[in-house]
Amino acid sequence: MSSLRATLSAYQAPVLHRSLFQAGSTFALFFAVLAAMYALRGVSPLITLALSIPAAGLVVRIFIIQHDCGHGAFFQGAAGNLWMGRCCSLITMTPFANWRRQHANHHAVWNDLDRRGSGADIYSTCKTVAEYRALSPAGRLAYRAARHPLIAQLLVPPLVFVLLYRVPFDTPPKWRRERNSVIVTNLALATLFTALVLWLGAGPVALVQLPTIAIAGILGVWLFSVQHRFESVVWLRTSAWTATDAALLGSSYLRLPRVLQWFSGNIGFHHIHHLMPRIPNYRLEECHRACAALVSSTTALSLRQALGAPAFALWDEAKSRMVRFSDVR
Secondary structure, eight states: HHHHHHHTTTOSSOOHHHHHHHHEEEEEEEHHHHHHHHHHHHEEEHHHHHHHHHHHHHHHHHHHHHHHHTOOSSSSHHHHHHOOOHHHHHTOOOHHHHHHHHHHHHHHHHBBBOOOOOOOOOOOOOHHHHHHHOOOOHHHHHHHTSSSIIIIIIIIIHHHHGGOOOOTTTTTOOOOOHHHHHHHHHHHHHHHHHHHHHHHHHHHHHHHHHHHHHHHHHHHHHHHHHOOOOOOOOOBOTOOOOHHHHHHHSEEOOOOOOOHHHTTTTTTHHHHHHHHHTGGGHHHHHHHHHHHTTTTTEEEOOOOHHGGGGGGGEETTTTTTEEEGGGGO
């Protein structure tokens, strides 16, 4: 695998003009759509609601820029990544420093059965069949209910971005900088939305902002989920776990239509991202092409397959595969 990592390392360096163009064009498009939504609300609320779909797609793209900044991948310097990440956080409503450190933990332990994250993560981790069977009937019911598609994929994601990210949940008290980032982000958001409400009114702001962040949350969480939990994903015990195997066998290559790939910032090439997190999102596709033969063991998911992936919620150690709740007797 040294040849694979040597190939990947050539793509790590950010390209300044590409980073600036991606950030500038994405933010410009987002604010243009947002302005159109506010301008057209008096003509037709339905048109405003329809525009919340592309607006949400642009929020997802902005989140991918924030994600790159969290990995130190969008700009060469730490200061550039820090301030761009903070700017993005005002659109994504995701405190940058807190999310960055939590996400670093995800990269350290993903698909390691002995080092699974906290119970707050219902999207990239799971219980084994044996652990599920050991639960009480009430525990099994609660576990299944929390992962039902209507709850996990539609109801919870907007609440995560609107409410849960307003508190330093799952953040150790000693992470003072990260906890402070939640407070500072909340103050900035409160100032921003207060100004908008005073200028335009509470109704128009709610009509524009709430559907946009709700849809963005649903799309973003679904992307994260299907990139880590699907039928053929592989979980390993620590003794057998390696970063390379976890990337190639524990994350997917999501083949999206070109327009959706653009909105999602190429994050469908998630196997490449996990192999080398400091590759900027706009270089992931070319990197995938350069080492396609070396990553042939990665699972490629079509959009149709990805839509059904959240149903696979338990790891069957005996069969070495993910299963549905209905498969467990």
